[in-house]
Amino acid sequence: MTDQGLNNTGGFGKTTNFKWLAVGLLLFTIVGFIIPIPESMVLKAEEVGTNAKHIQIIIALLSACVIFFATEAIPMPAVALLIGLVQLFFGVTEPSKIVSTYAHDAVWFIAGSLAIGATLVKYGLDKRIGMLVMNICGSNTRMIVVGLLLGTAIPSAFINEASIAPMYIPIAVALYTITNKTTPAPNLGKLLMMSIAIGCMIGAPMSPSGGARNAIMIGFLENVGVEVSFFQWMLMGVFYTVVMTALMSFVLPFLFKPEINDLSEAVNTLKTDLAQHGKMTGKQWLVAGIMFLVVFMWITDKSITRGLLGFSLGLGGVAIFGAVLYMLLGLTSWKDYEENVSWGVIILYAGAISLGTVFRSSGAAGWLADSIIATLEPLGINSGVSLVLLVIGIGAGLTNLMSAGATVAVIGPVVLDMAITSGTNPLLVGVGLAISTSLAFWLVIGTPASSIVYAAGQLDAKDFIRMATIAWPVALAVMAAMVTIYWIIVLRIPVLIQ
Secondary structure (H helix, E strand, O other): OOOOOOOOOOHHHOOOOHHHHHHHHHHHHHHHHHOOOOHHHHHHHHHHOOOHHHHHHHHHHHHHHHHHHHHOOOOHHHHHHHHHHHHHHOOOOOHHHHHHHHOOHHHHHHHHHHHHHHHHHHOOHHHHHHHHHHHHHOOEHHHHHHHHHHHHHHHHOOOOHHHHHHHHHHHHHHHHHHHHOOOOOHHHHHHHHHHHHHHHHHHHHHOHHHOHHHHHHHHHHHHOOOOOOHHHHHHHHHHHHHHHHHHHHHHHHHHOOOOOOEOHHHHHHHHHHHHOOOOOOHHHHHHHHHHHHHHHHHHOHHHHHHHHHOOOOHHHHHHHHHHHHHHHOOOOOHHHHHHHOOHHHHHHHHHHHHHHHHHHHOOHHHHHHHHHHHHHHHHOOOOHHHHHHHHHHHHHHHOOOOOHHHHHHHHHHHHHHHHHHHOEOHHHHHHHHHHHOOOOOOOHHHOHHHHHHHHOOOOOHHHHHHHHHHHHHHHHHHHHHHHHHHHHHHOOOOOEOO
């Protein structure tokens, strides 16, 4: 991906903002050391066998990280590394175990996906993929936004978003750069980049293969005797993806009003540039073939691969296999990966994984989930449709503080137990929670796609907050309609256990 035309004030080019750094440190001090430890926190620590002070420190760390991520008080990768340092300095995690909190299959997956994306860019396949979308959408800016939303949402339902976003970023950068030469268009750059991030987020809930959270919830539902087929999940999830795609095609241009409504010059330039490359070469077909092999292995990892090897490789193992295979076949080099892979994104997501891991293992996540549920139960919203909507609200909030998979893993069993106890259909509660965790709109670390588009340099952290102020309530309203109208009335899914 070229750096031409990128805004160096965005992405990972920021330096320390001492005012917000002080605010974050002050908040950490108040939450972690001045406020007394609640009795409920002590009881939770005894329940999970941890230290109540450690839970308080992790809650304080989470509070400070929200400030740092939202304001870019310090460089994002520095926040990711600071997460581990706080665990070390306050004895939350032992030195011998701290690295393991950063080591996760998802980190391998993102690293491998970015490497694969860099190889696709090297051979110009990203332009060919992007131009397929452009040829369908034409040159109108709004239609291009629709194309980016659909072009990222549909594949994100079957392939992890960290693989999809890097394919479209070079196209968005090229459209912005060519246009910006004649007409200053910072909003256009923001609009195109945000369309990629949002498309990835709203597409993932549509099928079980759209993210780890979906697979985790299917496992939890099986534990309580509820079977969910691939088709049934898609039937339940397609409403959210389709409606949100339609709505965001209006919301995003409203928030980031583009300076120009017709991108004919940029689109024609891209078409001319692509035409000069002629037909696909043998190496391009080989690069594309390996990419399809990787996708096939992702989809069949728990079936064919497990049947052949006796175990799964994991999404990360498959992604790294593809990245290494490109090098073994001489299609790329390590130097290419050094120069064209955003290692800051990998560090950032590894830090988020570490925070989510210790958030759960310390008991902090359980304490927070229990506190929210206990606070809302007296309001009489602990059964039926009200419970489903409550769970959606909790999931949509927590997913902005930790990963979607961690959110489902932490509160999934709790809310399913609440559903069974109250006689509410666990299917509605479980799938509702999983889909709600796609509403990670507020922060750069919300999803891998958000981090990846942020790294391109067109967006600031405040742009995500600006987008979320409208998109997040809209998404909640769409989910409420999905539950009350589409699931219950159209699909006739019973609210109460028969």
